[in-house]
Amino acid sequence: ETGVTQTPRHLVMGMTNKKSLKCEQHLGHNAMYWYKQSAKKPLELMFVYNFKEQTENNSVPSRFSPECPNSSHLFLHLHTLQPEDSALYLCASSQGTSGGGITDTQYFGPGTRLTVL
């Protein structure tokens, strides 16, 4: 148990649906991350929140919308997705730094396996 939980673990949705992925960390961390892992491709960093402020957005399409209401919770809102968005979506957290950036060890949740039909 890594202290980072994600729900749901599996999600199947149509291209017109709206759904949300939830991540919660119980480690007292201040930084949280969303990653996308597609088959045979490196992990792709999508969003970073450091002390509840978004600090990174690596050119992610607007059909993915993150929300970080507090340092323990992170959401990824999904709408009008495409079949190529099917992947494992991983949440991670780390201690975080007041100066921003990614400098410390990240602890991952189990991921949400998303299938877009």
Next chain:
Amino acid sequence: GQNIDQPTEMTATEGAIVQINCTYQTSGFNGLFWYQQHAGEAPTFLSYNVLDGLEEKGRFSSFLSRSKGYSYLLLKELQMKDSASYLCLQLEGLLTGGGNKLTFGTGTQLKVEL
């Protein structure tokens, strides 16, 4: 673009030693991580190197040479449960705007056989 290079697959025998290499671009280097990921599971942290040399943690050791842009993960006394993907991650300092960038390699799939 992708600037982390590690072998795609490796096979080793139970009880043996295996070394997984990783090369990276040296500009702006701020640290190198190794993670283990079993199929269908989240990555778990193994090691972090920021200075040259060898870091040992039980059966796992990680080595870094900053001048060569090279790291390796050494696994001793291999067990069947060590069959997994091993991810090399580079932390780079960004020249503009501050902050850091984290780049993952594609991972090395290690298969441990009897």
